Amino acid sequence: MFTSWLPFEWIVSIRFLREGRLQTVFIIAGVAIGVGVIVFMSALLAGLQSNFIRRVLSTQSHIQLLQPQQVTRPQRNGSDAPKGQLEGAIIQPPLQQAKSIDQWQAVVSQVRALPGIKVVSPVASGSVLAVRGSATKAVTVSGIEPDTYFRIVDFSDKLVRGSLRLTGSDILIGTELSNDLGVDVGDKLHVTAANGSTSALTITGIFDLGNKGANQRSTFTTLRMAQSLLDMSGGVTSVEVTVNDIYAAEVMAQRIAAATGVEADSWIKNSAQFFAAVSAQTTANTAIRFFVGLSVAFGIASVLVVSVVQKSREIGILRAMGISRSQILRVFLLQGGLLGFGGSLVGCAIGATALSLWQKLARNADGTPLFPLEFDPQLFALALVLATLTGLLAAYAPALRAARLDPVVAIRG
Known part of the structure; x- marks a missing residue:
């Protein structure tokens, strides 16, 4: 046996x-x-x-760092007013304008040193007009550092035509914007910001983010070009962060906010229903x-x-x-x-x-x-x-x- x-x-x-x-x-x-x-x-x-x-998450970061919003502080009446009385019953919040994160280089260095952080990339973004002949479109231009940003959002499988090359005067646009303006790879696209700055950028690539609205509005150029267009003087509007554990993004966001003093929004908070x-x-x-x-x-x-x-x-x-x-x-x-x-x-x-x-x-x-x-x-x-x-x-x-x-x-x- x-x-x-x-x-x-x-x-x-x-x-x-x-x-x-x-x-x-x-x-x-x-x-x-x-x-x-x-x-x-x-x-x-x-x-x-x-x-x-x-x-x-294929088109966004896990955590986005932003400058804290501006708030209005009510003022007290003169010394003859009753103690604790506030002036005005209605307080209107100020118009929120694109503002650079204070000392963003130090914030980036501090966040990169935290355990559990994968990639950190600064971004300068704002609204501009894309002009091609008599056609105009209101779009969002995002100035990025390709080496780090493309590790957050992988454009290799989203590129339809052209290449991901971004130098000083290059721009990447979506498929819908390309169709609306009748432009293609190699064409010039004039971009005008609200402050009057204008640049002629060369289209090096056309992408498809899988969303019609994003393909109509989103454009990408170099960080320096966006800073120049938006008159930000070397500033950035956000810092994009990815973490090793995506389900710990909210915990990491709170830790970053406590350590740096900036506003940190995780994908869990922004996509609460999902x-x-x-x-x-x-x-x-x-x-x-x-x-x-x-x-x-x-x-x-x-x-x-x-x-x-x-x-x-x-x-x-x-x-x-x-x-x-x-x-x-x-x-x-x-x-x-x-x-x-x-x-x-x-x-x-x-x-x-x-x-x-x-x-x-x-x-x-x-x-x-x-x-x-x-x-x-x-x-x-x-x-x-x-x-x-x-x-x-x-x-x-x-x-x-x-x-x-x-x-x-x-x-x-």
Whole structure:
């Protein structure tokens, strides 16, 4: 027998499982289905969330640093007025104008030194008029440092024509703006700011951000050119930041605001409804896994309870032969662990097959995958470990009952 070299508890556990083949097959099938559902749903929802977040964050930073807004402070009346009385019942806030972040170079250096920060890039942006012949369009020009900004927003897969080259007099525009003004790569585009500054910029690339409004309004040039156009004298209107953990963006934003004194808005705060939807999906996924795992645990426990009843006489004989209670306990714990492990192996195979079929069958109208799925080895390893632990925990109560059986009573039936 191939089990001759195994410890005693393993030999008895395997023998009990063999004798109840039908029960063993059914419980392994139940565990496999449960694990398969958990693996499939976890990978599916993870891929869906990753796709949503990728679409939302592909054109923006995780955290945006801004100059604090200007506020109006009410003034008190003269000394003859009642103490604490304020002048004026209505206080109008001032017009918010584009203003450079105070000592932004020091802010950038300070933020880059913080742990968890990935990329920091200054941006100078403002409204200008794009002029081509008799056609004009109000657009937003963003002055960037290409080396750092393109690490935040990856334009390599958004570029339609031309190149991402940005020198002193170059500009990148969206596809909609290109169509509206009738311009293409290599053409000159005259840009006029509110202060009267005008520059003729060469279109080096045309991009598609996946949003019609953004393609109509967004343009990019060098940081120095934007500063010159907007008369900012070396200033920047924002500092774009990406972090290693996107779900910790709000915590990092609060930490940055406390350390630097600037206003820090995270994508979680700016997209509160979207983040709430993502959190709801995560909660639903956790609930599904919990209840499926609970059903698997009850299935294993019920089978082992029946096994204890059926094997009472054998357990009594084993106890009369000198087998200790701890060994009997380990016999049934091993059965639970083996059922959980065996079912999880089959379940992982079922989950992987279902994910492969989903990728092949779930397609967009153009034939591309609906959204990418990742076969994360950690997910399968975690499913194996959790299913085995669930089997052990589910087997504890029946194992304890078996260990407490009185040998004489068990043998008499």
